[in-house]
Amino acid sequence: MSAPTVAVVILNWNLPDDTNTCVDSVLRSDYPHVLTVVVDNGSTPENIARLRTSEQGAELVRNEQNLGFAEGCNVGVRYALEHGADYVLLINNDTTIAEDMISRLMAVAQANPQLGVIGPLIFYASAPEQVWFGGQRFWRQLYMVRRDFDPRKERQPVVDVDFISGCGLLAPRAVWEQVGLLSRDYFMYYEDLDFCVRVKRHGYRLACVPAAKMWHAVSASSGGSESPAKQRMQIKSSLIFYNRHTRGLWWLVNIALRFGYAGFNLLKYVWKRRLSWAVVRAFVAGLWDWRKERA
Numbered sequence: 001m002s003a004p005t006v007a008v009v010i011l012n013w014n015l016p017d018d019t020n021t022c023v024d025s026v027l028r029s030d031y032p033h034v035l036t037v038v039v040d041n042g043s044t045p046e047n048i049a050r051l052r053t054s055e056q057g058a059e060l061v062r063n064e065q066n067l068g069f070a071e072g073c074n075v076g077v078r079y080a081l082e083h084g085a086d087y088v089l090l091i092n093n094d095t096t097i098a099e100d101m102i103s104r105l106m107a108v109a110q111a112n113p114q115l116g117v118i119g120p121l122i123f124y125a126s127a128p129e130q131v132w133f134g135g136q137r138f139w140r141q142l143y144m145v146r147r148d149f150d151p152r153k154e155r156q157p158v159v160d161v162d163f164i165s166g167c168g169l170l171a172p173r174a175v176w177e178q179v180g181l182l183s184r185d186y187f188m189y190y191e192d193l194d195f196c197v198r199v200k201r202h203g204y205r206l207a208c209v210p211a212a213k214m215w216h217a218v219s220a221s222s223g224g225s226e227s228p229a230k231q232r233m234q235i236k237s238s239l240i241f242y243n244r245h246t247r248g249l250w251w252l253v254n255i256a257l258r259f260g261y262a263g264f265n266l267l268k269y270v271w272k273r274r275l276s277w278a279v280v281r282a283f284v285a286g287l288w289d290w291r292k293e294r295a
Helices: 016-027 045-049 068-082 101-111 151-155 173-179 191-201 228-245 248-271 277-294
Strands: 006-012 034-041 059-063 087-092 095-097 115-124 131-133 159-161 168-172 205-216
Touching: 006 016, 006 068, 006 101, 016 034, 016 087, 016 095, 034 068, 059 068, 068 087, 068 173, 087 095, 087 101, 087 173, 101 115, 101 168, 101 205, 115 173, 115 191, 151 205, 168 173, 168 191, 173 191, 191 205, 191 228, 228 248
Parallel strands: 006 034, 006 087, 034 059, 115 205
Antiparallel strands: 087 168, 095 205, 115 131, 115 168, 159 205
């Protein structure tokens, strides 16, 4: 019996060199049946010309405009399912994967059909031995995303979690068909958390496979971890998520913690004498974007 087909969907937006490197790492995978799909999300003609997908053997799907992370990925997921993929793996274009990452994820997926979403252990590209993310558990409806990971869990074959990052997220065809794709209400950020919450509500488990590894150049597409674009999108998307998935006291606690965290970061910038008014304006703009959508 042949191995299931895994479609790897990689979203590109004006980072052709990163995407080419990412695709190269996927093509070195030891898994036998991989369909590599690069979705270009409205890049400039010059940057599209620098993509090497045709010579690499990857499929290129072009969006005429930037549809955002969620809907951009959805274009690739639809393409993958239409072309017979049994599983779809989303990976960021500023990542590289270990040769055996897909094989290790698939071994766990096939042995545990109750798993709806599976993810690898993700390391910093700039510090290859330091874990960036390995899945997360939440206490009830307290949805505060953290990056810490217990190093003792690296020796476990499977770690049950509540959240897998869209930076590296594998789900079988049945889950995409039953749960639906990423919500296009999120232009960027929180769409993966929203998806994971919905998957769990359909009765599936989620897990991280620590032996499956990838490396991530954090926040490359959005301009860095403190960029105004990232601040604006994060605050807007977090408010959409909390309004959708929390009620009453849980909504209030989540909102208070989110604003508290943002305020703490602003104080850090002031303390280090590097307060960026562009970041402050972006934070306020995120609130305004959310308010307009609520109106």
